[in-house]
Amino acid sequence: MRTDPSETQNVVAAARPGRAVEAPKVDLSGLGRVAFGLMITLLYVFLLAPILIVVFASFSPTMSNTYALSQASLHWYREFIGNSSFVSAFKFSLLLALLASFFATIIGLLTSYAIVRFLGRARTIGQSIAMLPMMVPHILISLSLLLLLTRFPLPEMSVLVIGHILICLPFTIAGIMASLEGVDPDIEAAAYTLGANRLRVLWEVTVPLVAPGVLSAAIFAFIISFGDVYIALFISGPGVTTLPVEIFSYVQWESSPVIAAITTVQIVMIILFGLFIERLVGLRSVMRI
């Protein structure tokens, strides 16, 4: 593996999988240790409580958010399936996330391959530029795209997909770069020597080697796209909108456990995807901001 002194300084490149993680260790006194442990426990409770409570509330038998598990009912799930606007928003979100993650993965693969293999000294600059959509508030991205829609005769769906590709790209690039850094350049050099051209080396040698990383990046992009609310809030028109925007406009007026049921379905789906990535390459190597 190549070692580049500038890499250790770089936050994005740090902590690549496979490298032994060694922490700066400070020994705390007994009391300090207990206080720290308590704080961490409370922080985990804080992080997870709002998610878990939604799962509980979705089984509520009545309008109120009760938590009596003995009376658990699937009433609100039936309500969700029977509500055509939520179901169509769910399907629309799935389609959008599939399209966006597909393109964000392809473009991300090409970009990260260029950054890792061809940029040389300009690598840090390339990396920073790739992260651009992360540094800009998402409302700015979506309003600019909305402006584009009002000025040019572009199909709304394509602009929505482009907006989602933009917000997914920083994640796919960082994730795929992590995998590419683990590929020995000598293997590619061997393929060149054997007469393969660059495109063929990329497609037949490198891509198979990083396939788990690419698949994980695609799934993570799917998750990011599915959860987005800001891009779709401005760009999607009435009637055809994504699930988060549909939920947002519903919750503005009333709160009903049907929302809990919908979001539970979403949570379960996302957790399953997350566990799949965890098994594949480790979630940490995809989530590398």
Next chain:
Amino acid sequence: MSQQSSRAGGLFGAALMSPIGILYLCFLLLPIGFFLSLSFFTYSAQQMYVAEPTLDNYSRLIFDGYYRRIIYDTIRVSLVVTVITLVFGYALAYFLTRVKSTWRGIMMFLIIAPLMTGVIVRTYGWIVLLGTDGLVNAILVWIGIVERPISMLGNEKTVIVALVHIMLPYMVFPIFSSLVAQDPHLVPAASTLGAKPLRTFFEVTLPLSRSGIVMGSVIVFTMTSGSIVTVELLGGRDMTMMGQLIYQLILSTFNWPLGAAVAALLVLCQFIMISYYFRKMRRAY
């Protein structure tokens, strides 16, 4: 590699970069530039804007008390959220570096999982948790701190709590990366030289993790100051932040120039905050 093939390699690299280059140029940089430039145009009810240069939009935002209040609130709330997430996020990141490696994966997963569910799910979670029939009220009544459920939705504190919850993962990971990148021999070295653990932390570990602190703070401040959904759903009537103002101006009153001016000020605030942070960090160490 020979001269020729390395030039060809450069060409191939450029070809690989062209899709993202075209995408960012046509759908990110140019549209954002176009949008922000609208802030110097005159509002027109009939045609969105008239290309007559003016500074009226900005002077209205700066001199009208209503708008100034919103700008001030946005900066204040974003700063508070950034500082709180920094403290908590640092603790979590530090914990992640110390936890046994068999547990580290799952501990990280538990931090990333909330992030993956998206903003709307987490905001809704807080509505359920803090509502009058929510769990927090039930506990408060059960303990006896309050007699009947209190209304916790619709105020600024709730918004800050929810935003801290939403932003926390974005702070943890950059700091974690900067902690892991440190030379593990530094801390034993400091203690050999006689430094107490706390002093070692404040004079060695903390200064060396500043790249992560800056990165995390910039992301959190940027995302917080642009948030709409969480403030709208949890903040109630009395609270407005710049993101919502832009949303209202453009989608309800169609005042694109004024909306663009608010967005430009938002970007300016973020820029000032980022450069201040970088300066401060360089001077402090």
